[in-house]
Amino acid sequence: MHEVITGEQIDAAEFTLRMGELVPLTKQLGIITTDFQDDGRATAYLGYDEKFVRPGGSISGPAIMALADVAMMAGITGKLGWTPMAMTSNLSTTFLSPPKLEGLIAETTALRFGRRLAFFSVTICSESDPATPVAHVTGTYAIPQAR
C-alpha cells in the first residue's frame, strides 16, 4: 500500500538553509522561515529590500508568491518532516492592498492534510500591521508517496 513518507525532523533554521539550496531563488530573496508546527501551521518572513519595490510603493508580486510557497513547504515539513519532493499543484494569489515598504510576514494554516494532497491558506501582512492582509494565497501540494 501507499504510505506517506515521514521525513527527517529539522528545525526552522535548518529548513531555511535547505530550502535555500532546494530553490536558490528563495535564498536570493532572503526568505526566512521562523516557525512551523506539527499541524501544518508555519510562519515565514521576507525582509525589506529596495529591489522588491515597484512604482507606487507596492512590493513585487513574484517575491510575495515565493514567500507563500516557502511558508507552505514549511507547513508540510512541520507535519511530515523534511519533504523536498512535495510539489505545488496549484497556487492562487489575491493581492489585497499595497504592502508597506517593510518586511512581510506570511502565516499559513493547513485546511486539509490528506495522504496525497495538502491544502493551505496563507495570509501575508506587512510586519508592522498584522491586521491588514496585503495578500491571500491558497495552495495545493502533492505529497510524495512511498512505494
Next chain:
Amino acid sequence: MHEVITGEQIDAAEFTLRMGELVPLTKQLGIITTDFQDDGRATAYLGYDEKFVRPGGSISGPAIMALADVAMMAGITGKLGWTPMAMTSNLSTTFLSPPKLEGLIAETTALRFGRRLAFFSVTICSESDPATPVAHVTGTYAIPQAR
C-alpha cells in the same frame, strides 16, 4: 471622467529592459519578452539555468509564476503602451506536468480587456515541446485610471 491611460509605445526588447528595472527579480531570472501584440497576446521566455532546478527534475514554481506575470504585463503593454502602474490583482497557477530541463515559453492571451481590469490566460511549455503545457496561469490586472 475616467479614461484609460495610453502609455508610450515600446518594443519587446525595450519592454524587457524596463521590466528588469521595474521588477529586478525578473532580470535576475533572465526573463525575456520576445513579442507582444495590440490585442494583448504576448510571449515571454525563461532560459534554462541550473539554479531553477528542483529535485525530481522540476523547475521551481516561483520562477514559473514570475514568467507568467511578465508575459501578462507584456500583453498589457501591447494593448495600452508601457503601463508600469498596472497591478496584479489575482494570479492563479496550476502546475500540470514537470518541465523538461530547458527553457520555458509563456504564451498569453487576453480574454477580457476592460477599462479597469484585464484578464489573461497563459500557457507555459518547455521550449522543445509546445504541445504539452507544464503550467497554466490566469491573471487579473488592475489598469491604472487617468484622473
Next chain:
Amino acid sequence: MHEVITGEQIDAAEFTLRMGELVPLTKQLGIITTDFQDDGRATAYLGYDEKFVRPGGSISGPAIMALADVAMMAGITGKLGWTPMAMTSNLSTTFLSPPKLEGLIAETTALRFGRRLAFFSVTICSESDPATPVAHVTGTYAIPQAR
C-alpha cells in the same frame, strides 16, 4: 466622487427572502442565511436533501458553490446593507473531503473590504463536524458605486 452605496439595513431572515427572489436557484436549493455581522462575517446553511447527493456520498459541487456565494453576499449585506447589485468577479472553490450526508454550514470572513472590491474566505463544513472543512472558497465581489 464615487461613494459606496449604503443599502437598507435588513436582518438575516429578510436577506434569505430577498436572496431567494434575486437568485431563485438559491431558494430552490433551500439556502438559509442565519447570521451576518457588520464586519463582513456571515453564516449560511444548506439543508440536506437527497437530490444533492452524488454516488460515493458526496454532495454536488454546484450546490456547495451556490451556498458560498450566498454567504459572501450576506457578508456584503452585513457591512453595507442590502446591495443586490454587488457582482461576483471571481469565485474559486477547492473541494477538500467528501461531505457527510447532512446539512452544510458556510462561514465567511471578509479579508479585505475596499471601496470597489471585497474579498472573502469561506469555510464549508458538515453540520456535525465543524472541525473538518469539506470545501474552501475564496470570492471577489465588485461593489456598486454611487454616481
Next chain:
Amino acid sequence: MHEVITGEQIDAAEFTLRMGELVPLTKQLGIITTDFQDDGRATAYLGYDEKFVRPGGSISGPAIMALADVAMMAGITGKLGWTPMAMTSNLSTTFLSPPKLEGLIAETTALRFGRRLAFFSVTICSESDPATPVAHVTGTYAIPQAR
C-alpha cells in the same frame, strides 16, 4: 497497479440524461451537453430562463458554474467513457462581462489529462456572441482509480 477505469461509451444525449440523474440540479437548470470528443473537448448549453436573471441583466453565477462543471464532466466522458465517480477538486470561475439575456454556451478543452487528475479550461459565451467570453473557468478533476 492502478489503472484508469474506462467507462461505458455513451453519446451526448445519453450523457445529458445521466448527468441529470447524477446531479439533479443540472436537470432543473436545463443544462444540455451537445458534444464531446475523445480528447476532452466538450460543449454544453444553458437555455435562457427568466429565473436565472439578476438585476442589471446578469445571469446568476451559480448557474454559470454548474454549466462549466457539466461541460468538464462531459470532457472526461469523451476521453474515458461514462465516469460518474470523477470528482471536482478545484473549480475557479472569473466573471468577465455581463451575459446577454439569452442562452449560454460553454466550450471546454483539456489542458492536461493525467492518470489521476484532469485539468480543463472553459470559456462561456452568450450564444449570439461567441467572441466575447462572459466567464472563464478552470477545473481540476480527480479520476477514479481501478483497484
